[in-house]
Amino acid sequence: MQVTLKIFRYNPEVDTTFHYESYVIENAQETDRVLDLLEHVKGYNDGTLSFRRSCAHGVCGSDALRINGRNMLACKALVRDVGEKITIEPLLGLKVVKDLIVDMEPFFDNYKKVLPWFINDSPLPADGRERLQSPEQRARFDDTTKCIMCAACTTSCPSFWASDDYLGPAALVAAHRFVFDSRDEAAAERMEIVSETSGLARCHTAFNCTMACPREIQITKAIGELKMATITGRVE
Amino acid sequence: MASKPRTLPLNKRGMNFEMFMWIITRLTALAMYGLILIAIIGALIMGARNQMNIADVLRWGFMPNAGHVQSVPLENAEAWATPFWRWVGSALLLVAVGHGVHGLVVIADDYIVSERGRGVVRFISIVMMIGMSIIGLYVLWTA
Known part of the structure; x- marks a missing residue:
């Protein structure tokens, strides 16, 4: 053809x-x-x-x-x-x-703002091995671990087109991945970051990000869960 | 596997003005549905089935102001001009203005990045919101 x-x-x-x-x-x-x-x-x-x-x-x-x-x-x-x-x-x-x-730098700059790494300063368990979590606790953030940082979501977002100071869906997905991780201890710091003027409030639930994600991550749902966490405080 | 509860205290969950207004916008949308439903049901109970056309009913539903029904050949327009309906109209006005103006501010924030620019737009929006509310309340309570 x-x-x-x-x-x-x-x-x-x-x-x-x-x-x-x-x-x-x-x-x-x-x-x-x-x-x-x-x-x-x-x-x-x-x-x-x-x-x-x-x-x-x-x-x-x-x-x-x-x-x-x-x-x-x-x-x-x-x-x-x-x-x-x-x-x-x-x-x-x-x-x-x-x-x-x-130029992907603005995308990565926003990504880095949400502290996208594991933070836990508590001593290791008595046996000195890894910090365990149940399959249910792991499943809580399983969807958002699939992100490959391709930027398809963030660059399909009308709020990001208008202003690249908006964190964007990919950064919020990264925040979700750690905020709801039972082993992580920096949920409060991340919630403060994603709630800034350029954060969660800029998401107008257009669903473009969910449509664009090649890994089929339910991005708008994840952002919605972060919004609910600001109301209820529950991050489990 | 034991897991300690993970609930962040109120001052650690990112609940700031932005998120507070995000919640208010959702709640005011629900409130508008309720108030409009109350007004439409009230209009039907008061006889709008026979004396008003659908346009009049909708006008009453979205802005239950007694002045809106006086131009309709009603037998008793006074029944519509009670304090109850003035309060329903006032509540609907304030909720709708707050919801709409905040929506405009959110959209403007998408396009205006500087703090000074956002401050100017917010100031104009708040002045507009207060102005529209005063005019609307004046009409509702003097009609």
């Missing part, structure tokens, strides 16, 4: 603004991934095309792109799912560095 790719192009060393270029790929398969098509263009049509990729198996989160207007991983999007005419653009809300590559 024939597939036409319309790709966002921008080279800051040459271009004053962005433009789109189209590439026709003959003999594509409906089971080809969009990443395969991008590799084809880079290999056979234009070696200057720039995009991020790493594992190519939906785990590293490097190749999140806007494909036909929706955020998804290029390595998980199949031709049969997105059609024969495919528009590929960089993620919205982050500065374009070149072609499909965006």
Whole structure:
């Protein structure tokens, strides 16, 4: 089958603004991934095309792109799912560095604000081994452990488009992962951070993040649970 | 496996002005549903089934102001102008203005990042909220 790719192009060393270029790929398969098509263009049509990729198996989160207007991983999007005419653009809300590559620093800056690491200063258990928790306690935050930090959620959020000082769904998911961990002892600090003006109150429950997440994390639900925690104080 | 309760005290759970207003906005939405339902049921009990069309009923439902029914050929408009309905109208007005103005502030906060800009918008919004409330209450209690 024939597939036409319309790709966002921008080279800051040459271009004053962005433009789109189209590439026709003959003999594509409906089971080809969009990443395969991008590799084809880079290999056979234009070696200057720039995009991020790493594992190519939906785990590293490097190749999140806007494909036909929706955020998804290029390595998980199949031709049969997105059609024969495919528009590929960089993620919205982050500065374009070149072609499909965006500057992820604002995203990671927000991520770091919620202290996304395990905090427990209490002495280890008497046997000196790991801090145990029940399967139920582990299940409480299981969904939010699946995040691969691809930024598909945050860059699909209208509140983040308007202002990148909003923590964004990914940072709130990271906060959820530790706030509801029975072994963690910094829930109060994180709740204070996520309740700032640029935090939970900026979420208008548009559900774009939940729709965009390639790991199918129930992000809006997780954010809702953090909101409820500010009311009830319960983080278990 | 033993687990100690994990409930954060009130001053450690991030309950600040932003989150307080987030809760208030949800509660005022529920309050509006209740007040509008009370007004519509009241209108039907008072005879709106025969004397008012659907537009009049809805106008009463969303703003139960006796002045809204005086233009309708009612046999007894005084029944609508009781203190009870003035209080229902006042409550609906204040809840709706508070809900709506806070909604505008939240949207404005999406686009205005500086503290000074947010302060200016909030000041204008609060002045607007007070102004609309005073005008609305004046109409409700003098109609």
